[in-house]
Amino acid sequence: MSTPRRPFREFDDAYDAESLRLARRVIRGLTMSMRHIVLAPGSRSAPMAYALREAEELGAIAVHVRIDERSAAFTALGIALATKAPAGVVTTSGTATGNLLPAMMEADLSGIPLVAITADRPEELHGTGANQTTWQQGMFAGRVRDEIHLEQGEARLEPESRDDMLAAETQVGLLLRAATGTSPGPVHLNIGFRDPLVPAAPGQDRPSGVQRWARTPIVRRSRGTDSAEQLRAEIIGSEILDAGTETAPGLTEAVGPAAAPQPGESSDQVPNAPGAQGPAPVSADPALDAASDAASAAAGESPAEAAARFEAGLGTARTVFVMGADAPAEARELARRLGHPLLAEPSSDARWSDLGTIQGYRLILQAPEGSPAGILTDSVDRVVVAGRPTLTRPVQALINRSDVEAVQYAPGGEAWFDHRLARRVLPDLLALAQFARKAPPGWHDSWTERGLAAQRLIDAALTEQEALAQGELSSVRVAQFVAETVKTPLLLGSSSVIRDVDLAAVLNRTVLGARDDARRIYAMRGLSGIDGNLSAASGIALARSTRVTALVGDLTFLHDVNALLLPATEREPDLDIVVVNDSGGAIFDQLEHGAVGRREGQAEAVERFFGTPQTVDIEALADAYGHDYHFAEDLEALGEGLSGLEDRVGIRIIEVRTDRSVLRDFHARLRAAAADL
Known part of the structure; x- marks a missing residue:
């Protein structure tokens, strides 16, 4: 005869109100990967507030309080944008939840792991005209990677084992995994809380102080002499890198710095003349490395020789890389290695001048037909789009030209990308290298030269404008x-x-x-x-x-x-x-x-x-x-x-x-x- 399995307990708070007990387990699930949460005040969300105060005292999470829910949501979005880790926003029920919609929409199309945690009235109050009651389940449908509803009284508080998939804590942890998966983005956790919404009054059965129930402690909140990078590493973990230093696995070592550009042909000619130093051999990411290794094994040559032979087999094309918001770093490195120009928006993290990006590119694309810059633009064969370009119509006109073949590099998919667009998606660097091909001699130099000339025109125009405005x-x-x-x-x-x-x-x-x-x-x-x-x-x-x-x-x-x-x-x-x-x-x-x-x-x-x-x-x-x-x-x-x-x-x-x-x-x-x- 078998006996029923007992609930698995790491701590015991059976003395407290059930709403607080549910809130604690939600927070334990959140702190598996979340280090910051922004709270807007409210009554129905009170159990989360009290439990968050305990968790902060235990060093498990940093809590920030904002009065306006819309501002709270965007504050959390900024945190997630900076850390690339989930950040949460907690609100009460009713219109408070609706105020999260703009930030959730932005997080959806930007791929930011924003976690909306909305308190709700219990199900028996819906449809009764109860104050601040609206249907919140599914209110962000179509904009979130996943959503769950936990109803107090139905959600399992005590797991039956450490890996109980139906326990509230585990469900919340799985929800956060959806926020940070191959296609990161927002998620929604809706919680139906029942009265009482406050901690149980002190009594004989209640332990004194705050019980150690929260998960891994985090960095102290006080300001010290530590650098921001050290503090950030302590908060979000050393495995999460700043986007400014991220590269694809194996890319940094394989690609290295680009060769210094050599003088090319005259800017008045279509850029196809000899004179520029060719790019170094291509090698990036396991796909390219595997291709070189296979070629090396088959031909009995060294990996470097195989890489050079692979590059030689790419052929040439006059390609430009358009780097939009949050463009993958490996795309810019590949462009540099193949010798193609980068047209980089400021939010692409590829705009830096030492990466060889083209200055004043917008002016180049607006140059009239027949001008040297116009001839240069007309000679483009292919366009690689990385990230989401949103700023200028000249860039969109280039991408949509009928005589230009354009592709979207999206290794993890893009939330905003509509596959009905004319350009196709390339998911890996091997396919991207084969599409972009090598640049012909002088291609990058011609763009650099026109870019420097464009920047001089812009600076001169600004000086002229200042003179016309008499210093204003x-x-x-x-x-x-x-x-x-x-x-x-x-x-x-x-x-x-x-x-x-x-x-x-x-x-x-x-x-x-x-x-x-x-x-x-x-x-x-x-x-x-x-x-x-x-x-x-x-x-x-x-x-x-x-x-x-x-x-x-x-x-x-x-x-x-x-x-x-x-x-x-x-x-x-x-x-x-x-x-x-x-x-x-x-x-x-x-x-x-x-x-x-x-x-x-x-x-x-x-x-x-x-x-x-x-x-x-x-x-x-x-x-x-x-x-x-x-x-x-x-x-x-x-x-x-x-x-x-x-x-x-x-x-x-x-x-x-x-x-x-x-x-x-x-x-x-x-x-x-x-x-x-």
Whole structure:
């Protein structure tokens, strides 16, 4: 006769309210891979709040409290963006859960492991008109990698064994694995809590103090002399690398630095003439290594000889690599080895000048037909897209040209990619190398030469614009200055700011006085919305334990002003917010709406419905929230506002005022100058 299996217990909290017991097991499941959680206050989510306080005291998780749920969600998204590890946001029931939707949408299309943990009314209260009750199960359907619902009273609290798959703790752990799988992204955990929602009152059966129930302890929260990199390694584990240093397995050793470029042909000729040094032999990732090894074994030659023979068999093609947001690092390394130019957006982590990226590429692509730059662009045979390019129409026009064969490199799949697009997906480097082929002699040099000429045109146009404006700064010049000189991680706001950096900035991975790991650029390009940008920057600062700079337009700043609202009990993120204040939406004037606004009788309507002018006193706003404020009337004052990093803590708002009415004419003059490229 067999006896029933007893529940397996690592700790005993049977004395407490069942809601608290469920919350503790949820948190144990979360802390298998989560180190940060952002909590917005609420009553139905109270069991999570009390249990999180215990877990934080035990060193199991860092808790951040925010008042506004939308800001809380984007703060968690920023943490996950910086660490590449899951970060959670906890809300109460009702409209609080709906406020998570924008961040969940962004996380979906950006592949960010954001975990929405929503408290819910128990099932018997649904459909009764109970306060703050709505149907929350499946509310993020189609945007999450997985979702589960735990109902108090039904969820198994005590596992029957260490690997009990039906226990609440194990289910939560499996949910997080879905967030960090081959296609990372958001997940949703909905929990139906029943009264009582508070811990049991102290009594004879309740142990004193906090019982050791939480999982692995993490780093202390106090600030010390440790570097941000050391702190981050302690928090998220040494196996998780910063995206700025990530490479595919075996790639760094096999690929190495690219050969220095040699002088090529005249820029006035179609780039196919001899004169440039060819790329080093291709070898990257196990697929390419296996191909070389097989060839070596078959022919009785050394691996180096086999690699050279493999490369020689690739043939040549005039290929360009378009590096969009979060482009895989191995794609840029392969482009360098094959000798192809990189057209890199700032958020691709491939824009750095020492990687050989092409400066001023947007101007090259806009050059008129028949000009040297136009001939260069027309000669492109193939395009490799890595990451998600979102910034410019000239890039999209290149990708969609009928005479150009384009592919998407997506080794883990892309959440945003629609397979109905004309370009096909290549999942590995071997297939990518065979598609891209080697560059013909002089191909990269021709792009580099045109890029340097384009950058000179851009810099000259900015100088001319400053003279016409009698010294008044333009938003493009401000963006260029900040991106080129800031010594901290940088978040670029959506809309005009990131496009200005893409157009004009020459980015170096190191600037004088900056740490080697500091030059990282972040942006939210999943849906490219202006909501949540400040909150995400705050999350990055909290995750990296370092000062971060956010460069945003005035509407982006005002749209997320609740990020400035911090409970007095909370650690304030170290954040410089540079606000380019042109009193409205500058981007629309550079689109077709700007032309409409110049038609007779249309200026007022376009300004009202698209420009949305505002007159907010940003200094007074900073004062109201209790944050430092600095006004920069010129670049020298802007540099002063960004200096002295070691002497500042907390949030500082740096305002720069510009005139958006001159931007359309500036860009028109710049496009006209492209005829000389």
